[in-house]
Amino acid sequence: MKQFVSLLSVGVLAVLMFFAPGENAFASEGTATKAQKQVLNIAHRGASGYAPENTMAAFEKAVEMKADMFELDVQMSKDGELVVIHDTTVDRTTDGTGSVKDLTLEEMKSLDAGSWFSEAFADETIPTLGEVLDEYKGKSGILIELKAPSLYPGIEQKVADELTAHHLDKPENEKIIVQSFDHESVQKFHDILPEVPVGVLLGYNPEGISDEQLESFKKYADYVNPSKSMIDASLIERIHDFNMLTHPWTVRDRESANFLLEVGADGIITDYPDYVDPRP
Template identity: 70%
Template sequence: MKKFVSALLTAAMMAGLFFQPVETVQAEKNENKVLTIAHRGASGYAPENTMAAFEKSVDMKADLFEIDVQMSKDGEIVVIHDTTVDRTTNGSGKVKKLTLEELRSLDAGSWFREEFAGEKIPTLSEVLDKYRGKSGILIEIKSPSLYPGIEKKIAEELKEHNLHKPHNEKIIVQSFNHDSVQTFHSILPSVPVGVLIGYNEAGISSEEMNEFSSYAEYVNPSKKMVDEDLVDRIHDHDMEIHPWTVRDRKSADALLDAGVDGIITDYPDYIE
């Protein structure tokens, strides 16, 4: 009888090892999922930083889309990458020298393809209004030194949209300006932040890694810097890594092999 009971216990233990509940398996699968982050929206298929690009990102089932934010002359947070409007609109001039009304009068789509004529420069508020609950959003603060107080304004927008608390969708704020990231973090610590890293042949030092881990949840470097060792070091500091910017399938595959947590790409369909 004892041998029979022992055999049953052994079988039960083996079953526990090899037959996990469906919920556990699904949870582990979700935890290991590599996030697809559409760079400036699905900017390979629609004009960057426009509602058309964000809509395409959602249609292509990207987990998040990335946006760049700056501030108009009259203090509105607007979504545009360059510090001037020259490249992506039919206008000219510095973003900070133009009012929201002047920025909104510009065509931000025709430069990409004529079918996008009439696309406007969105405000952060409009993007949050439309895509809250539909997509995660990675917000990059561009050139914050030009816009004193922009971190506080972004925090206020997130609070107004009730996006300063944990939700199913992800909201992340990042910048190449790490002082700006820390300023935002001090204002709204409930929203996770990331540090963007431009290509540096020397890599990221241990001192830098320790400093980043004191306030940031993400280290997002140029894809040219990424290998398994860097990924492991970032993970060892309890942070995640979302490299940028992928524009070909070969680069996407190499980053997936390195074990990254997410990939920032112009082409969301390249991440499989």
């Protein structure tokens, strides 16, 4: 009887070892599970599904929702100040009118940048990049988009100077990325602060992204960030083959978030940080 029990115990132990999810359990598949791969949760213009975009309220909400980073857009006022706003005019997101480049910082600070979203945010104003860095350095990663930089000669140097002033020019311990649809501007910024990671933004193109483009990007960029409508597992694999990562944009539904998680995106830019599964 003792011999039978001993043999049964050995058998049970063998079965448990075979099915136990140990460190080599999925080695034969050669792929990481969602739990094993950390996907950056990047709040687009802050948590802009829940607070007015590109305001301190939206950035605070992103931090509250435990996003890894938040994204913001930087332009330049008439008097050369770096301001955080998406459109090249203030018409859509404030109670004012006019082009960003034609308004002084003082004029923009007088505008209501929250009521268009909800009266609960009536006190929100257009922040400066410096104000955002002052408040959130060390609290959150920040993805900085140079918006329409051709309208603002010298904006690359201005942003570099602001990052340097905040000791973010060598961000070993701070997650800072600078990106733009203007790839010449990205290259300019990279030449000024080569230790700060940079990304190229890409709108939808039915022809996709060629290997020749990826070869060109990898000379200066760390990230290739296309519209989510261009993304599939094959494109992500090719971007990785060129030693770059990808943060597709912009997720506004759970289905898209789940798809990007499944195909292996490195980060997800989303208006709704809670749509991205929490990482371990």
